[in-house]
Amino acid sequence: MPPRFFVAEPLAAGADLALPESVVRHVQVLRLNPGDPITLFDGRGGSYAAVLLDLGKRQAVARVGAQTHDEAEPPLRVTLAQGLAGGDKMDWLIEKAVELGVAAVQPLQAARSVVRLAGERADKRRAHWQALVEAACEQCGRNRVPAVAPIVPFEAWLARAGTGERLLLTPRASQPLVTLAAQRRETWLADGLTLLIGPEGGLSPEEEDAALRAGFTGVSLGPRILRTETAGLACLAALNAVLGGF
Numbered sequence: 001m002p003p004r005f006f007v008a009e010p011l012a013a014g015a016d017l018a019l020p021e022s023v024v025r026h027v028q029v030l031r032l033n034p035g036d037p038i039t040l041f042d043g044r045g046g047s048y049a050a051v052l053l054d055l056g057k058r059q060a061v062a063r064v065g066a067q068t069h070d071e072a073e074p075p076l077r078v079t080l081a082q083g084l085a086g087g088d089k090m091d092w093l094i095e096k097a098v099e100l101g102v103a104a105v106q107p108l109q110a111a112r113s114v115v116r117l118a119g120e121r122a123d124k125r126r127a128h129w130q131a132l133v134e135a136a137c138e139q140c141g142r143n144r145v146p147a148v149a150p151i152v153p154f155e156a157w158l159a160r161a162g163t164g165e166r167l168l169l170t171p172r173a174s175q176p177l178v179t180l181a182a183q184r185r186e187t188w189l190a191d192g193l194t195l196l197i198g199p200e201g202g203l204s205p206e207e208e209d210a211a212l213r214a215g216f217t218g219v220s221l222g223p224r225i226l227r228t229e230t231a232g233l234a235c236l237a238a239l240n241a242v243l244g245g246f
Contacts, residue, residue: 002037003030004047006134006145011042011064016053019060022131027052027060038062041137043145045071072141074101074245077192080232081106081161083199084151086114089229094129098136098146100236101245103192105129107151112201122151154207158214165193166216169231170208173218177235180219181242189243197232 005023017040019027032038034052040062041047049065080102084090094105107126109116117125129148137145165188167177181188196203196211203211212218221234240246 002039002049003027003032004039004041004138004141006138007040007042009042010044011040011048011067013048013064013066015064017050017062017064019062021058024055024058024060027055040064041143043134043137043143045069045143047143071143073144074240074243075189076101076239076243076245077103078236078239079104079106079192079194080236081108081157081194081196082232083108083110083154083197083203083228084113084115084117085199085228090115090125090129091132093229093232094148095132095136096233097236098133098142099140100233101142101240102146102236104146104149105133106149106157106194108154108157108199109151110154110199111204111207113199117151126150154203155210158210161194161214163215164191166196166211166214167193167235168196168203168208168211168216168218169198169221169235170202170218171220171225172208173220175217175219177219177221178238178242180217181239185243195232195235197228197235200228202228 005026007020032052034055036052038050038052039047040050046067046069048067050062052060053063054061080097082105084107126148133146133148196216226234
């Protein structure tokens with residue numbers, strides 16, 4: 001398959017497009033040449049066949065061809081509300097969550113979060129994560145690009161988390177996620193859901209209690225305690241298996 005590249009501006013068949021700098025660098029790394037086929041997508045659905053017309057050291061031009069309405073989205077829309085994790089764990093789990101079909105990511109500053117991000121540092125980290133999302137979509141074949149929301153404190157997010165199906169993964173729960181998914185299949189497929197995962201060490205008891213009072217349903221993945229970078233991905237994989245995403 002031709003290599004895939006994301007461009008933020010709307011695409012149109014027949015247009016000659018100056019590719020963004022990030023794509024130009026990727027084209028050069030792949031040692032592509034004028035005349036080579038590529039695939040472009042703008043995050044709005046579908047993809048476009050294209051051909052490189054010109055390639056220089058810092059610029060490249062492609063001619064956009066016909067649109068193909070091919071999609072790789074799972075049937076269930078999941079927003080992953082993830083407590084901030086330290087090191088490169090957030091990078092890894094966001095990338096893999098996109099591959100597993102997550103629809104949106106909400107990073108949360110929780111009581112036990114090892115990392116504390118605010119202001120310019122938070123903005124830079126969010127931009128970094130969004131770039132990871134775009135690269136993951138290029139790799140896995142998704143044409144709709146999930147958004148990474150601004151980092152917010154857990155309490156502030158919970159106060160405006162709204163209604164709808166909302167799940168809290170917690171060792172305190174006895175309700176298996178997969179059992180609940182089978183029971184509520186049609187509702188979840190129609191409305192989507194929000195999945196709340198704590199940081200290293202989990203959410204504090206006070207945060208879990210607040211989530212449950214706000215209408216979240218506690219769910220379990222069994223007797224094993226998973227790391228934060230594993231937990232959300234395991235949930236997404238299980239939901240895909242039960243609800244048809246695989």
